[in-house]
Amino acid sequence: MLRVRSLSAGYGDASVLDDVSFELEDGGALALLGRNGMGKSTLLATLMGHTQRRGGSIALRGRPVERLAPHLRPGAGFGWVPQERDIFPSLTVEENLTVAARRGPWTLARVYELFPRLRERRANLGSQLSGGEQQMLAIGRALMLNPALVLLDEPLEGLAPVIVEELSAAIRRMVEREGLAIILVEQHAHIALGLTRDAIVLERGRIVHRAPSAALAQDHATLERYVGLRVAAKAA
Ligand SMILES: Nc1ncnc2c1ncn2[C@@H]1O[C@H](COP(=O)(O)OP(=O)(O)OP(=O)(O)O)[C@@H](O)[C@H]1O
Ligand SMILES: [Mg+2]
Numbered sequence: 001m002l003r004v005r006s007l008s009a010g011y012g013d014a015s016v017l018d019d020v021s022f023e024l025e026d027g028g029a030l031a032l033l034g035r036n037g038m039g040k041s042t043l044l045a046t047l048m049g050h051t052q053r054r055g056g057s058i059a060l061r062g063r064p065v066e067r068l069a070p071h072l073r074p075g076a077g078f079g080w081v082p083q084e085r086d087i088f089p090s091l092t093v094e095e096n097l098t099v100a101a102r103r104g105p106w107t108l109a110r111v112y113e114l115f116p117r118l119r120e121r122r123a124n125l126g127s128q129l130s131g132g133e134q135q136m137l138a139i140g141r142a143l144m145l146n147p148a149l150v151l152l153d154e155p156l157e158g159l160a161p162v163i164v165e166e167l168s169a170a171i172r173r174m175v176e177r178e179g180l181a182i183i184l185v186e187q188h189a190h191i192a193l194g195l196t197r198d199a200i201v202l203e204r205g206r207i208v209h210r211a212p213s214a215a216l217a218q219d220h221a222t223l224e225r226y227v228g229l230r231v232a233a234k235a236a
Contacts, residue, residue, distance in 0.1 A: 001026050007056035008064075009046040015054065017205045020125040024149070024198075025184040031192040031213055033227050034202035040185045041083055043202065044151045044236045048073050048080050052078045054073055062146055071187045075102070079147025083154050083160075083185075093118055096137055097127055097144050104146025105178075111140040114170050132163035139170070148235035149181040150174070156188050163190070171195055189227050201226045 002024040010016040024030050031065035032040050047058060058066040067078050072117050074080070081186035088096050097108055097118070112119035115136040121129060129137060135155050140151055155171070156164045158203045172195055193199060193213040194208050201209040201222070209222055216222060 001028060001061060002058045003057075005057045006045075007043075007044065007058065008054040009056075011042075011051060015205070016051070017046060020202075020205070020207055022200055022207065022210070023229070024181055024183065026181060027175070028181050028198065029175045029196040030183045031196040031216075032183055032185045032202065033189050033199060033216075035191065035226070035228055038202045039204055039205040040116075043058055043154055044046040044080065044082075044153050044183065044185065044203070047151060048078060065116065065206045073098075074145050075149070077148030077156075079142035079150040081135075081138045081142050081147055081150065081152050081155060083157070085134050085164065087126040087129075087134055087137050087141065089125065091126055092123055093129070093133075093137055094122040100141070101144040102146045104144040106146050108144070111143055115140055116144075117166075130156060130163075132159050132167065135159065135163075135167060136170070139167075143174075147180075149183070151183050152188060153185045155184075156186060156191060165186070168195060189223060190217065203224065217224075 005021050007020040008018055020043060021086050026224060032043065034040050042051055046053060049068060053066060058063060060077050091099065096221060097111060118136055118140055119134055122135060139155065155167060166189055175182055184196055193216055196213045199211055199213045199216045202208050203226055209226060
């Protein structure tokens with residue numbers, strides 16, 4: 001599905017990612033962990049072409065995409081749900097979902113089936129949604145583009161526990177029932193590891209640890225070292 005080789009990138013003169021290599025198989029689910037500012041969002045943004053790439057390659061379904069313009073990357077198969085959930089505040093939920101859609105298995109009906117709250121709120125404006133509903137809409141919008149791989153940047157950040165559970169169940173369904181490949185960035189390491197098969201940990205732009213998610217969930221020393229005490233305690 002995805003092969004990233006020796007990827008280095010940054011912003012202007014500032015270098016952030018250094019020699020990052022990893023692969024994701026079809027239907028694979030990868031957790032991308034690390035403390036604040038370690039380069040997680042930068043890695044997703046680099047896959048989408050929004051940073052300055054210094055070197056390395058990115059292939060999606062065998063096709064080299066690292067030189068593709070950012071606006072063409074969704075068409076190549078990347079679905080991106082950025083950390084800022086940038087939905088259109090002055091469009092309705094339904095308009096947000098349909099304003100940019102590509103033909104494929106994901107339709108409005110299937111997005112509403114995955115997120116019944118969005119169906120209930122379909123005539124509301126983006127600006128009238130709760131944080132959790134905005135996140136559902138941001139994910140729904142990415143699905144409407146029928147991506148091969150969905151990049152989720154802290155989808156659970158700042159949400160109430162009941163909404164975290166609802167969204168986690170939807171993400172699990174995307175992976176297990178729909179067979180979508182995902183890369184999931186999360187501060188809630190215990191949840192991310194429960195939703196994915198493999199995990200990589202970034203520290204200052206480099207991959208410092210990789211392991212099956214189930215193994216990392218038990219590896220409290222590594223979680224404490226690279227992800228933080230608080231998160232490791234929750235995983236225990
Ligand atoms: N648009 C930008 N311009 C310049 N530097 C940036 C930009 N975005 C991020 N950085 C820097 O790149 C580094 C990595 O940031 P990044 O946002 O990728 O981290 P992160 O792991 O996603 O952190 P968080 O968990 O806080 O979201 C940080 O030093 C950050 O200050
Ligand atoms: Mg980030």
